[in-house]
Amino acid sequence: MTTxxxxxTTTFDDNDQKPVGFGRMLRKEDPRLLRGRGRFTDDVQLPGxxxxxxxxxxxxxxxxxxxxTSAAEAAPGVKAVxxxxxxxxxxxxxxPTLSNDVQAVLAxxxxxxxxxxxxxxxxxxxxxxxxxxxxxxxxxxVLDPVIDVRQALAPDAPxxxxxxxxxxxxxxxxxxxxxADETEAVFARADVVVQQDIVYPRVHPAPMETCGAVADFDAxxxxxxxxxxxQAPHAHRTLYAIVAGLPEHKxxxxxxxxxxxxxxxxxxxxxxxxxxxxxxxxxKPVKWMEDRSENLISTGFARDYIMRGEIxxxxxxxxxxxxxxxxxxxxxFNGTAAPxxxxxxxxxxxxxxxxxxxxxxKMTAVYTNKAPGGVAYACSFRITEAxxxxxxxxxxxxxxxxxxxxxxxxxxxIQPDQFPYTTKTGWVYDSGNYEPTMRLAMDIAGxxxxxxxxxEKRARxxxxxxxxxxxxxxxxxxxxxxxxxxxxxxxxxxxxRVHPTGKAVVRxxxxxxxxxxxxxxxxxxxxxxxxxPADIEVVHGDTDQTPFGLGTYGSRSTPVSGxxxxxxxxxxxxxxxxxxxxxxxxxxADLDWVKGSxxxxxxxxxxxxxxxxxxRAHGAGDLPEGVEGGLEAQICYNPSNLxxxxxxxxxxxxxxxxxxxxxxxxxxxxxxxxxRINPMIIEGQIHGGLTDGVGMALMEMIxxxxxxxxxxxxLMDYLxxxxxxxxxxxxxxxVTPSPHHPIGAKGVGESATVGSPPAIxxxxxxxxxxxxxxxxxxxxxxxxxxxxMRGRATPPI
Amino acid sequence: xxxxxTVNDVEVTAEIEGRxxxxxxLRDTLSLTGTHWxxxxxxxxxxVVWLDGEPVKSCTVLAAMADGHAVRTVEGLARGAELDxxxxxxxxxxxxxxxxxxPGMMMTCRALLDKNPxxxxxxxxxxxxxxxxxxxxxxxxxxxxRWASVHEAANK
Numbered sequence: 001m002t003t004x005x006x007x008x009t010t011t012f013d014d015n016d017q018k019p020v021g022f023g024r025m026l027r028k029e030d031p032r033l034l035r036g037r038g039r040f041t042d043d044v045q046l047p048g049x050x051x052x053x054x055x056x057x058x059x060x061x062x063x064x065x066x067x068x069t070s071a072a073e074a075a076p077g078v079k080a081v082x083x084x085x086x087x088x089x090x091x092x093x094x095x096p097t098l099s100n101d102v103q104a105v106l107a108x109x110x111x112x113x114x115x116x117x118x119x120x121x122x123x124x125x126x127x128x129x130x131x132x133x134x135x136x137x138x139x140x141x142v143l144d145p146v147i148d149v150r151q152a153l154a155p156d157a158p159x160x161x162x163x164x165x166x167x168x169x170x171x172x173x174x175x176x177x178x179x180a181d182e183t184e185a186v187f188a189r190a191d192v193v194v195q196q197d198i199v200y201p202r203v204h205p206a207p208m209e210t211c212g213a214v215a216d217f218d219a220x221x222x223x224x225x226x227x228x229x230x231q232a233p234h235a236h237r238t239l240y241a242i243v244a245g246l247p248e249h250k251x252x253x254x255x256x257x258x259x260x261x262x263x264x265x266x267x268x269x270x271x272x273x274x275x276x277x278x279x280x281x282x283x284k285p286v287k288w289m290e291d292r293s294e295n296l297i298s299t300g301f302a303r304d305y306i307m308r309g310e311i312x313x314x315x316x317x318x319x320x321x322x323x324x325x326x327x328x329x330x331x332x333f334n335g336t337a338a339p340x341x342x343x344x345x346x347x348x349x350x351x352x353x354x355x356x357x358x359x360x361x362k363m364t365a366v367y368t369n370k371a372p373g374g375v376a377y378a379c380s381f382r383i384t385e386a387x388x389x390x391x392x393x394x395x396x397x398x399x400x401x402x403x404x405x406x407x408x409x410x411x412x413x414i415q416p417d418q419f420p421y422t423t424k425t426g427w428v429y430d431s432g433n434y435e436p437t438m439r440l441a442m443d444i445a446g447x448x449x450x451x452x453x454x455x456e457k458r459a460r461x462x463x464x465x466x467x468x469x470x471x472x473x474x475x476x477x478x479x480x481x482x483x484x485x486x487x488x489x490x491x492x493x494x495x496x497r498v499h500p501t502g503k504a505v506v507r508x509x510x511x512x513x514x515x516x517x518x519x520x521x522x523x524x525x526x527x528x529x530x531x532x533p534a535d536i537e538v539v540h541g542d543t544d545q546t547p548f549g550l551g552t553y554g555s556r557s558t559p560v561s562g563x564x565x566x567x568x569x570x571x572x573x574x575x576x577x578x579x580x581x582x583x584x585x586x587x588x589a590d591l592d593w594v595k596g597s598x599x600x601x602x603x604x605x606x607x608x609x610x611x612x613x614x615x616r617a618h619g620a621g622d623l624p625e626g627v628e629g630g631l632e633a634q635i636c637y638n639p640s641n642l643x644x645x646x647x648x649x650x651x652x653x654x655x656x657x658x659x660x661x662x663x664x665x666x667x668x669x670x671x672x673x674x675x676r677i678n679p680m681i682i683e684g685q686i687h688g689g690l691t692d693g694v695g696m697a698l699m700e701m702i703x704x705x706x707x708x709x710x711x712x713x714x715l716m717d718y719l720x721x722x723x724x725x726x727x728x729x730x731x732x733x734x735v736t737p738s739p740h741h742p743i744g745a746k747g748v749g750e751s752a753t754v755g756s757p758p759a760i761x762x763x764x765x766x767x768x769x770x771x772x773x774x775x776x777x778x779x780x781x782x783x784x785x786x787x788x789m790r791g792r793a794t795p796p797i
Numbered sequence: 798x799x800x801x802x803t804v805n806d807v808e809v810t811a812e813i814e815g816r817x818x819x820x821x822x823l824r825d826t827l828s829l830t831g832t833h834w835x836x837x838x839x840x841x842x843x844x845v846v847w848l849d850g851e852p853v854k855s856c857t858v859l860a861a862m863a864d865g866h867a868v869r870t871v872e873g874l875a876r877g878a879e880l881d882x883x884x885x886x887x888x889x890x891x892x893x894x895x896x897x898x899x900p901g902m903m904m905t906c907r908a909l910l911d912k913n914p915x916x917x918x919x920x921x922x923x924x925x926x927x928x929x930x931x932x933x934x935x936x937x938x939x940x941x942x943r944w945a946s947v948h949e950a951a952n953k
Contacts, residue, residue: 031888034887035871035880040830207931291837292837714837714840715838720929722926723926724926726935
């Protein structure tokens with residue numbers, strides 16, 4: 001099924017009257033957020049609460065010789081000062097990362113990146129805590145840092161991870177996928193081979209709310225209550241139990257309102273552990289909120305892949321094979337949040353949306369003296385890097401063949417009858433129908449007209465570029481047979497209770513950071529059980545209130561937890577049918593479900609509503625044999641496969657030849673995320689991701705000087721798009737449902753972040769064609785574009 | 798030192814440290830947590846409130862500087878149960894997602910409409926260009942302000 005929506009621009013229909021099911025519906029979470037009544041972590045105020053501040057390393061690589069805290073301890077308002085040595089005594093100086101590496105909570109032996117946690121102060125207020133940091137005297141012996149990732153494995157490179165027994169170099173891991181020999185054979189017989197070095201620089205998610213926590217340990221009850229900025233409260237609870245040795249049933253993790261996550265709030269950061277220790281040590285609730293600079297220099301970054309892409313094709317444009325070699329910078333600790341068996345995330349989808357004969361990737365990951373992280377910023381577990389690689393290299397091929405980039409893509413798409421399609425790297429794409437999506441994007445853009453306009457402008461010396469990208473994502477991790485994080489299977493629970501009066505509560509293991517779960521999940525349940533969304537309360541983000549599950553990241557909420565919500569509602573509906581059959585004195589088979597009620601087949605006047613059934617389930621009178629009272633159910637959903645959304649993006653840029661400033665004039669995004677639950681929310685997710693794309697393609701980069709000083713340590717240095725850098729987005733959609741998801745939905749939260757950077761870069765390179773430019777690396781700032789125009793394009797790192 | 802100011806039409810007096818930032822005074826002292834804090838450097842604008850009717854970034858204003866002045870925050874936008882049209886516009890047009898930048902955005906946009914009841918899209922974008930939203934991509938914020946503008950004009 002393919003449907004076409006006219007791109008909406010400024011229609012103001014009031015439209016929230018739909019009683020049940022899918023469609024545009026205003027958000028249930030908005031009234032509190034609009035009134036300033038949201039409750040974010042920093043809004044939590046508890047009686048007697050103290051404030052924690054962290055002392056961080058000014059050096060990228062140094063030995064910690066001594067830490068003198070005496071002056072800080074004597075400062076006014078200070079309640080505790082804790083160092084790595086203190087934590088060592090408690091067995092808490094190191095903690096596991098999400099990739100089975102270890103990371104220092106507070107440094108004991110060495111600091112390994114600028115901004116690493118060295119000590120913390122707990123004081124009566126924020127200001128006193130910060131003041132006392134100035135009084136801690138740390139003596140460092142500065143060591144040579146490893147900053148240039150290409151030199152990390154040089155024989156004389158300084159050793160970073162001497163904490164790991166037997167470690168003699170900065171090697172982190174090797175990984176490969178595909179078939180090297182088959183790919184070599186395909187390349188050997190190809191008419192055309194194009195090779196291009198492509199850098200995806202380090203960027204940062206920089207959510208508007210930084211990371212933080214409030215820890216409240218009750219020594220009498222032995223219970224820890226932790227409000228924190230986490231996208232995965234249940235996984236965090238289990239890890240705290242393992243790290244701190246606290247019994248899991250005595251830990252309550254609460255993720256209140258979260259001010260954006262984008263992957264930045266998946267890992268456990270040392271600050272969270274420090275807050276817990278601070279509360280245990282002082283016996284008081286302790287709040288830690290990092291400042292913007294701390295967020296940018298120490299928390300989960302994204303990307304940092306140096307890629308060599310190669311593509312082989314016939315002279316007439318049939319793509320035969322894709323090959324890549326990647327050098328990955330993982331920073332000082334491997335803090336990547338990815339399923340255990342996927343150290344490079346889902347980079348294996350670098351074969352894109354094309355039916356090819358062979359593919360191979362070899363990757364080497366290394367340690368450097370930079371902040372840890374790796375998977376963050378809405379990347380769908382490294383699919384962002386994979387899609388950038390393939391969509392950039394396909395454009396390079398189009399240039400080599402002198403073929404239109406849209407035509408080249410159309411010629412090589414996987415065809416609808418090939419789904420489910422197994423790629424040469426082993427991914428099973430569930431469904432797709434690519435050509436209509438591509439054609440719709442071209443129609444909305446007016447592609448042929450744009451090319452004509454470009455030709456005219458080129459003749460006048462004006463620089464206009466048109467860039468295309470077409471992506472397929474793999475989202476909804478994942479089947480527990482091969483996906484887990486630190487041994488925790490990536491399934492998600494869901495519980496639904498219908499109260500006697502027919503109002504319902506649904507409890508989720510996932511956690512919104514702005515995606516609108518309180519609305520979308522109410523709609524999913526409403527669609528299945530016929531209770532209006534307004535009568536369904538969505539409870540999430542509190543481990544004492546919700547079933548276990550792995551949380552929200554990698555666009556997995558709708559594919560995994562959304563499926564759980566639909567199935568738990570069906571389970572409740574099945575029970576409701578048994579009760580309805582008794583109420584109507586017919587067999588179960590004689591009932592039809594008409595949204596919201598069961599009717600007797602052939603006699604629709606004889607019917608009971610879900611609300612009447614709910615009352616009966618809790619009320620007086622006998623229930624059918626073997627049916628318990630109440631109307632509720634709980635399930636844990638283990639997805640059988642990932643879902644594979646796709647999309648076609650077209651970007652139009654103008655470049656000022658005098659200043660090399662790139663202006664994104666238009667951006668057309670046509671997405672296919674299967675069944676659409678709330679189109680308004682989907683459009684919002686797309687818009688946000690497109691803006692990320694403009695940021696990464698043109699502005700954002702976390703860079704370092706040769707000493708390892710982070711040069712993107714404030715929002716004055718790390719540039720994020722404002723309303724002036726982005727156009728009014730144009731969107732459209734097609735619908736290709738997922739065959740294995742109960743309602744056919746696929747994830748969409750990261751599609752635009754994944755798909756937009758190559759479209760923008762392809763547009764810039766297209767604009768620069770008169771200068772003979774075939775490739776230029778992000779971020780395409782005026783100075784870097786200027787250099788490219790003069791044949792001096794250099795990689796950013 | 799002692800400061801006295803009106804916050805959302807209510808007079809408040811408090812003993813504070815001279816270096817206390819207005820954003821912390823509002824959040825920690827008065828428990829008006831609708832105003833958020835995001836960057837320290839006046840770049841993100843999530844802390845925007847009004848000082849005598851003018852939008853200011855409260856992370857770079859001392860509470861002492863507000864002594865004797867009138868402050869308005871997001872909590873002072875609605876009139877009881879009735880949302881301000883700008884709040885209604887943000888809801889109708891999906892002008893918010895995580896809601897963290899939203900209070901600051903709405904304070905700036907309300908001030909814009911007070912001065913310019915029928916702004917163009919370009920004027921709206923210019924007005925919010927000192928603020929960052931990481932979720933919405935800004936188009937829906939522009940639509941939200943247009944919604945408020947159109948509905949206010951219709952209700953006059």
